[in-house]
Amino acid sequence: GRVTLVPHDKCKVVVNGVTITGKTELQHSDRVILGSNSTYLYVGPPAQRTEEDLSRYDYDFFQSELAAAEGFGVDKLGTVSTGQDRADPSVLAVFHDYIKLMPLVEEVNQMSQELRKDLKFELKVKNLALSDSRGHDLQKEITVKVTHETTQQVWVWSKAKFINRKFLMEELYQRFLEGENPAVNQDSDPFWDPVEAVHVGSAHVWLQALAYRMRLEERAELLNSEGLEEAVLLINLSPCFSDGRLFGEDEMVIDPLELLERRVDFQIHIAECLGVKWLRGAVGRGIQIGYRVYDLPRYLYTRPVWESVNPKIEETVHFSALKASYEFLNYLQKNALIVDLWGLQEGCMEMDSSLDGLLLTAEGTVVIDNPKDLTASNVPELYRKLLQMEQETELLRELDRALREENALLKDKLKKWDAGHHESQCPSQTVSDCMLLLQFFLTSTAPGHAEEMCSHRTSCDAELAKALKTFYQNMSVVRQQFLQLKHSRPPEDNLQVLRLFTETQSQMISDFGQQLESAVYKLKSDVALIVKKKREYTAYSKP
Known part of the structure; x- marks a missing residue:
């Protein structure tokens, strides 16, 4: 026989993870979900049955299939452990939370519809790496996005808040089923929340350039969860x-440790946001940008901008580390500035954009890297001693290497002399050779020779640093050309303008290639010259 399923009116019926709207014939082992969480496994006539193990079709299987049909699965969480075929346990935990919350969200949506609350609930997975300054792939968490379908106002609830509210919603819904008036005052309504700012997206802006006194112009993508x-x-x-004057390229440093215990100043200038999707979603919306630098006690926010898809912000904040610590320099080299995009809604409270509560210098700059007790901190002094010891150790290694080479040479000469090779040579010449070797051995260990070696090494390092500095300067130009190529967009309709755009792009690509090739060739030439000089010096130093 045949078994068919027909949804009645607006009832939700899901077969094998797909919502059906019309008459559907069921097959053996089809999975059926009626409403939000009433699950059934259809077992067909004996002629259709196989030896398949039906015990695997448990509740989690139904929900996983439903999630997969909606485009959500373990693979979407990013997830497989390195070198393994199975997902990370923390990711599996998030996935199981997701599929367990799916029927609850469906129930809440049905209650909202029947109670005419006009609210839509959606499950979202928040990646905590968005809030980590090192960009590590940390654990993820489940949130619930709530949208008012009439006003388009948005809220984001945590998992715990959603579950707590659901119990209150069920009580209200039960009274509605019993014929009572479901209207309650605002404070007692589990569906209501005050309007608030919503976190829309985040961007990572790496600070490494500041550690080398290099300027960074970034077009950062603000990504949502x-x-x-x-x-x-x-x-x-x-x-x-x-005083706020920007550094030139000559102020760049090769080693960030050159800035240790010195004053470090920099400015963060937020120019504008382009193509803000949040502002396209509804009227009466605005944005604010927030970020926090190093050890500041709170976040800094820009002034709010309302109802502009490409809002111009043009705000600059000057920061000062009066005595840069090793920890601060390490922070600049390894961390990113987390820039958050906050969505404002009509009726919500704006975030404080002032500098109140922050320590400022006499010039009005914001103080960072401000240790509580400067006199008690002996880390910089210890670090200087460590650097000095490393330099002395390197010099000793150079001397030891020279001694070993000369010692091996002397041993070789002595072996030849002991083997009777002295018979074919003039004894006085052999003795003379040995004396010359001994003299070189002694002079190579003398302080004057050591200083000469150290001086030559310092000279090579200086030339290499100069070559790298030139390379960085050239690459900054290359980077600007690359960003222009990356973010240029072709016109959509005008064919003539498109042809002009193509020609311009071709020229830009050609210029980019030439500039990149020139920078790399210059670096190769400089390094080759330094290596040549070092080899010549080494050859000259040998007997």
Whole structure:
């Protein structure tokens, strides 16, 4: 016989993870979900049955299949452990939380519809790496996005808040089923929340350039919790003097430790946001940008901008580390500035954009890297001693290497002399050779020779540093050309403008290739010259 299933009116019926709207014939082992969580396994007539183990079709299987049909699975969480075929346990835990919350969200949506609350609930997976300054792939967590379908206002609830509210919603819904008036005052309504700012997306802007006193002009993509672009942020990080004048390329340093215990100033300039999707979603919306630098006690926020898809912000904050610590320099080299995009809604409270509560210098700059007790901190002094010891150790290694080479040479000469090779040579010549070797052996260990070796090594290091500095300067130009190529967009309709755009792009690509090739060739030439000089010096130093 045949068994068919027909949804009645607006009833939700799911077969094998797919919602059906019309008459559907069931097959053996089909999975059926009626409503939000009433699950059934259809077992067909004996003629259709196989030896398949039906015990695997448990409740989790039904929900996993439903999640997969909606485009959500373990593989979407990113997830497989290195070198293994199974997912990370923490990711599996998030996935199981997700599929367990799915029927609860469906129930809440049905209650909202029947109670005419006009609220839509959606499950979201938040990647905590968005809030980590090192960009590590940390654990993920489940959140619930709540959207008012009339006003398009948005809230984001935690998993715990959603579960707690669901119990209160069930009580209200039960009274509705019993014929009572479901209307309650606002404070007692589990569906209501005050309007608040919503976290829309985040971007990582790496600070390493500041550790070398290099300027960074970044077009950072602000990504939401699903990794999709919400906007593009134009932000500049600029090292500067204490009075705000920007550094030139000559102020760049090769080693960040050159800045240890010195004053370090830089500016963060947020220019504008491009293509903010949040502002396209509804009227009466705005944005604010927030970030926090190193050890500041709170986040800094830009002034709010309302109802502009490409809002111009143009705000600059000057930061000063009065006596840069090793920890601060390490922070610049290994961490990123987390820039958060916050969505404002009509009626919500704006975030404080002032500098109140922050320590400021006499020039009005924000103080960072401010240890509580400078006199008690002996880390910089210890670090200087460590650097000095490393330099002395390197010099001793050079001397030891020279001694070993000369010692091996002397042993070889003595072996030849002992083997009777002295008979074919003039004895006086052999003795003379040995004396010359001994003299070189002694002079190579003398302080003057050691100083000469150290001086030559310092000279090579200086030349290499100069070559690298030139390379960095050339690459900054190359990087600007690359960013222009990356973010240029072709016109959509005008064919003539498209042809002009193609020609311009071709020229830009050609210029980019030439500049990159020139920078690399210059670096290779400089390094080759340094290596040649070092080899010549080594050959000259040998007897």
